[in-house]
Amino acid sequence: MLSNVAAVLVDGVHPFELGVITEVFGLDRADDGLPVYDFAVVSAEGSRLRTHGGFDVVVSTDLDRLEEADLIAVPAGDSYVTRDFPPEMLRALNRAVERGAYVLSVCSGVFAVGAAGLLDGRRCASHWRHTETLAARYPQAKVEADVLYVDDDRVITSAGTAAGIDASLHLVRKEQGSAVANGIARRMVVPPHREGGQTQYVDRPLPRAQTDTVAGVLSWMERHLDREVTVEELAERALMSPRTFARRFQQETGTTPYRWLLGQRVLLARELLESTDSTVDAVALRAGFGNAAVMRHHFVRWTGTTPQAYRRTFRTPCPAL
Template identity: 45%
Template sequence: MSAGTVAVAVLQDAGISPWEMYELSIALTVFGIPHRDLADPWYRLRLCTDEPGAPHGPDGPGAPHGQGFSLRTGHGLDALVGADTVIVPSVPEACVEEGREVPAALVEALREAAASGARMVSLCTGAFALAAAGLLDGRRATAHWQHTAELAARHPSVTVDDSVLYTDDGSVLTSAGATAALDLCLHLVRRDLGAHVANQLARRLVVHAHRAGGQAQFIEAPLPPPGDDGLGPVLQWAVEHLAEPLTVNDLARRARMSPRTFHRRLLEATGTTPMRWLLQQRVARAQSLLESTDLPVERIGERSGLGTAANLRRHFTRAVGVSPTAYRRSFPTATTATGPRPGASRRAGSPGSTAQAPVE
């Protein structure tokens, strides 16, 4: 596929929240600023709304004033039809927080755009709009983990995965919120224009060149509960000694409890068992070492307490969703234990073009 027209749907609501504006700005930045030295032609951007000509943004009608900006466009939602890619960066907060229905005009426009052959994309809560249009039925989808339970409850025919950054089902793609939305947009550029163009664009945006969609949104690694004289000190000690072959009996003895009592107390305090807690802390330590050092995986396995490289790969991939090597590629400017990693002192990339976006 080559670069084509990208239509971004934004609804007139009582102002757009800062989070909604964040996902919208990601789509506008990636597809709306031309980089013809990387690919010519670049994408053509079409901003579409249910109320053409009305201001959209924190200074829009009904919104708190003084926040400094608003958007206007002459395209209605009917302009979604005919685009190569349609992106829904969000839905109004009330559609998520208060259970309000996604506006029927948007639902119908999305159905018509999909029927016309457009590639359908949602960023964060935009998944609620695609689901309302029936475009996620029988498909795997994601959104920000804070909203996935509501998405799954409201749309049981959708397989909601709250553990990934984004999903790609060919003609329908969804992402979690915040930086995961940027990951998906760069993934689209990679699909359309190739890895080199996507990597160069990522450099200009000073972000990771590529994060696999299957990578976990976050890793639960409960910290030692503060103010608990029985557990806090021993768990803090364990975090500082992860490289050692720790056992539940070791921790219980240090906490001056029986193994059974220690197990029960930790489960009550963190919601997880002692061995699972240790594993989570060790995976988190491995993540930190992969991000900040050039140590070989064998050494990282030793320092994190996960043992062999094979054991590290098995546990890390299961918890994070990608291999240690793939995870490390997301952090090209990390430093080694003795100094900067090769290339870390170089600038992450030259500024991108500030030319006016081609708008239809």
């Protein structure tokens, strides 16, 4: 259940990362049939906080609000990499996870999560500039450098800036289904889904081809998810060598053609399970898995649940295809 959300701040909070959490969970979109979250922002360090942007924010200091939240979000902040955090804030984060709530950090907010002891034995992410420091500070954490976000047992950590949007929409999709996540993304005018394992940035962009581009192949792949294709075939369609195509695909999407294709197939399967009465076998065929057994294998690996269980959770009445 995801209905009660609280963001907890300390001095130096970054306005954009706070805005990400507010934009996803703090706006009333009931006119689009989307859920309205019980959203609050609280401070662990006094009612007036200085932001990294140079202006102040005035918020509640009632940390009791964290005790009822289904999600506690920790946005990034100035000096979060080196500073200490209020003990009562850290205890609240621990209690949240113990009672089954989520904790989500954006960028350097992960250092507060680490200070609470919640990274020990868990996979985690942060901005690429901070990953070495994070690994040194919390050696029992499994830091995954250069990924957008990581979801590990009620603790979700994301990289810098817009990766917080991806992590937030991932959680919405996980708890409330594709229709809700897509609806929020549409209102925000952002991509509805980016895989957490995608890379954060392109270090040295490749020159664009003189003819076709990877974007054209991506569009073709989206329209033909039910077709089995090889890198060689995709490269030929892009008028590139297989090696150049694979390298450019990784640079432009942050993942391999195979994983991109799998992710899109799982995404389509989720949407079909939610919105149609098609059998699991029919969904598997339409999504490009071939049969229900293959789809179940990949679906469980990507979502942590079976297609049947997913449908029972998120099914909405809709005419069959």
